[in-house]
Amino acid sequence: MRRRTFLALLGLAAAGCATETREGMTLWMWSGGLSEKSLEEATAKFPGLRPLQAGSQFKTKLMTNLAGRSHVPDITGLKGEDISAFFPNADQFADLRSLGADAFKPQYLGWKWQQGITAEGRMIGFPIDTGPTGLYYRHDVFDRHGVTAASFRTWEDYFDAGVAMKPGASMVLNLRMVYVIAMAQSKRQLVDENKQYIGDDDHVRRAWDLAIKAHRLGITAGIQDGSPDVNAALTTGQVASLIGASWAAADLKSGAPDSKGLWRVAPTPGGAANSGGSFLGITKYCREPEKAFEIVTWLLSPEQQVRGFLDLGLFPSAPDAFASPDLRQPDEFFGGQTIFDTFAESAKQVPVAYMSPWEPRLSQLFYDELTNVESVGKPPEEAWRDVQHKARRIADHVGLT
Amino acid sequence: MRKYLPQYLAIAPFFLLFGVFGLFPMVFLGYLAFHTWDGIGEMRFVGLDQFKFLVTDDIFWLSLVNTLEIWVMSTVPTLFLGLVIAYVLHSSVRFTTFYRIAYFVPSVTSLVAVAIVFGSIFSSHFGLLNAVVEWLGGGALPWLTSEWGIKVSISVLIVWQWTGYNAIIYLAGLQAIPSEVLDAATVDGASRWQALWRIVVPMMKPVILFTAIASTIGGLQTFTEAQILVGEEGGPGQSGLTMVLYLYQQAFKHNDFGYGATIGVGLFLVVLLFSLINWRLVQRGERP
Structure with a gap:
């Protein structure tokens, strides 16, 4: 009996595949x-x-x-x-x-x-x-150190405020975040429309240097993305800000629920970006x-x-x-701020950029070397030389000029 | 031929499955290693280009070194602990079945689930392990964010998973040793420890070599443990990037299937080398 049922089921399954x-x-x-x-x-x-x-x-x-x-x-x-x-x-x-x-x-x-x-x-x-980006920041920590997010226009303003908060709190989670956002603000990426590797150009060097500057100023916590430590640092205010896309708000609410009401959102320093x-x-x-x-x-x-x-x-x-009035709702987690408007404003200003098929693979090299600078203490100039050497090799390997 | 048809039919399923899932991928890998292929588009023959790229690829050599380091740090404790546990199990009289099952369970547990649990054990801030370290008065250690922390964490996971499996194999080997030999040793006044090292280990040499070869082949293909614990990039400094993880990353993340296949060939050669070394050791052991 059991065997017959089994065979019948098998037949049914086969018929199911056949009628696909x-x-x-x-x-x-x-x-x-x-x-x-x-x-x-x-x-x-x-x-x-x-x-x-x-x-x-x-x-x-x-x-x-x-x-x-x-x-x-x-x-x-x-x-x-x-x-x-x-x-x-x-x-x-x-x-x-x-x-x-x-x-x-x-x-x-x-x-x-x-x-x-x-x-x-x-x-x-x-x-x-x-995923328009914005600057998520801890209102309470900023107030305590006399820093106002509204005054940030450039990365330099943002970094200066970070220095003012030392040693009570870190401004930035990690170097990778600075580099990723700075690159997202750029019109040009690592490879252009003509399959040319442009990862050694000034626009990349600028994003890299910004990350290195944050490192030199000592305003980063060196906590890598995805580690459970991120939530702890954001809940306690040990890391007082975070540049992230609109969807990061949901992560913040689930990851740091105890800091409800203490967060605000400001425009991204250095200009709008998307993630x-x-x-x-x-x-x-x-x-x-x-x-x-x-x-x-x-x-x-x-x-x-x-x-x-x-x-x-x-x-x-x-x-x-x-x-839509349904979207423009004040958010209690952000002290009643209508953060939707801040992101909407950012979304309208994101630069047009060509994303080549090789961006993820080449970008990873830059992330890895920045992590090496941050976690292992590799000298930044050596890291830059290594990343260029590796990226050039891969560019040749996949047929870029 | 006709006469043996039923017999051939009976063994056919294995060969069919092996042909489709074993032989074909191996042959295709060898073919693919001489091409570039993004997975969908045209394959382009590039001769030895991929191999030239492989031997000059620092990341490939780094992944080889990582793999070997993790292999040594995991295999040595696994085999040692396995032998000790087998010996203890063999001598104990109570609850033997319970212990055997208990020690075997880790090797049939979903590796992803295990790695997630270990991830929260080794986590720097909230990790169970660091809680213990701090309770004992030490400082929190960066298990999953430093080079050796990552390697130790992956190795510990492998040790936990495979010690029981090897213990069961050793136990089978132990049961094949005539009890007279051990009894005679006891009568002559040998301690348990002496009996283990002077009688049991030499007599178990073939079993130990089998587990060593199996652990070598398995250890050189470490993948899931690293992927779940430190991610597809291998963590800070790429310290957890094993050869198979690198292969996976190049082929399935970056769609460079040609180069992925070349890494596969490199991995095959490394496994071959170590198997030859093992084989030589076995040969030497069997010479009178």
């Missing part, structure tokens, strides 16, 4: 990538739409299925840090411009729109959310790209983006949503 056809419209997303309510409504509105949560290692799964040319989703999420990795194989995706994307362009933030477009002009990603934010793309295996495009534009319309922020804190990429 390309009917309908599959949409791959990770958890928390799109509002559940929006997806439910879209499923009702567009019959045949089947949203699937592909879970962790999203990029690897998508790449595997694209390489295997089977069970490729029709519509897929593309993380901001991954999208450029697909640029060399942009032909795997539908060109959204040929589907009429240009008509929607005015509704979205220009710099975000640009990030979904390859150097050759093929648009493979439609904007979901963004994170995703896209939706349509693969070339989609048999009804027009319908898929209709679904994408509906899911990512300004109205649905309001929902995305309310449900999941996805910061809108469509400025029309910025005016």
Whole structure:
């Protein structure tokens, strides 16, 4: 009896696989990538739409299925840090411009729109959310040291305030954060549109020098991202500020709940920047790209983006949503400040920058060497020489000029 | 052929699975190592370029050194403790099954779950271990943020996981030793310690060599422990970057599958070298 049941189940499972056809419209997303309510409504509105949560290692799964040319989703999420990795194989995706994307362009933030477009002009990603940055700071600690965040314009102002707070509190968590944000403020990154390595240019050196300066001034705590010590340092006020994207507010609330009411948000010293934010793309295996495009534009319309922020804190990429009174709510964690407005202002000023497919790999070398300076005490000039040597080698290896 | 068809059919599943999941990836790895491939696009033949890049890649050599250091720091205590535990288990009379199960459980526990638990043990600020260190009057140690801290933490995790497994194998070896030999030693006045080192260890040489080879092959492929404890980049100073972690990072994070395959070939050569050394040791041991 038991054996028969088992065989019957096996048969059912086999039948389930066999009936897997390309009917309908599959949409791959990770958890928390799109509002559940929006997806439910879209499923009702567009019959045949089947949203699937592909879970962790999203990029690897998508790449595997694209390489295997089977069970490729029709519509897929593309993380901001991954999208450029697909640029060399942009032909795997539908060109959204040929589907009429240009008509929607005015509704979205220009710099975000640009990030979904390859150097050759093929648009493979439609904007979901963004991560405009701001300066999160401890109001109480700043007051105690007579520092006012409103007076920060440049990194130098910010660093000076850090020096004024010594030795009571550190201003910066780690060097990597300074470098990452300073690079995010730059129009140019490590590789330009012509596949040329520009990681030894002045704009990179400037970001590097800022990080090194923070180190020399002794205003960093040297606590690395992701370590449990981050929360302790932020709760006690031992580290009095943090430059992070809008989504970092949620991390702060869950990681340092005891410091509720003591935090405020100010504009990022040195200018607006972005960190994170995703896209939706349509693969070339989609048999009804027009319908898929209709679904994408509906899911990512300004109205649905309001929902995305309310449900999941996805910061809108469509400025029309910025005016929504539902989003512009005072936040008790931040002493009743309407932090949404600060981030919205930042989102409008993010510079347009070309993100090449090699940014994550090359950036990692810079992060590693900065960590070496900070944790192991490596001399900064030696670290810079090493990072340039390593980056040049990889640039040659992957065929950059 | 026809006559033996049922027999061939009976052993076919292993060869089919091995062919698909064992042989094909190995052959393809050798092929891939001479190409550049981003995982989706065209493969391009580049001859020995990837190998030239490998031998001049400081990070590859660093990962090799890291792997060997972690391997020594984990294998030596694992085998030593395994032998001692097996000896104690062998001599004890009560609850033997309970102890055997208890010591074996770590090696069948999900490594990810284990590594997360160890992560909170070794954490610098809230870690259990540092709480004990501070209670004893010491200063908090940077377990997961300093070079040797990282290596020690990974090694401790491996020791915890594999000591019991090796103890069970040693126990099987111990049970094969005739009790007369040990009884005679006891009659002659040998202490337990002397019996262990002068009788048990020499007689167990083949078993010990087996565990040494198995631990070598396993230790050179350390991956999950490092990935969960210090992340895909190997932590500060890349001190936790093992060879397999580096392979994974290059292939699956940076989509450089060609170079990932070349690292795989490098790893194969290192494992081969150590297996040859082990084999020579076994040969020498068997000569009269």
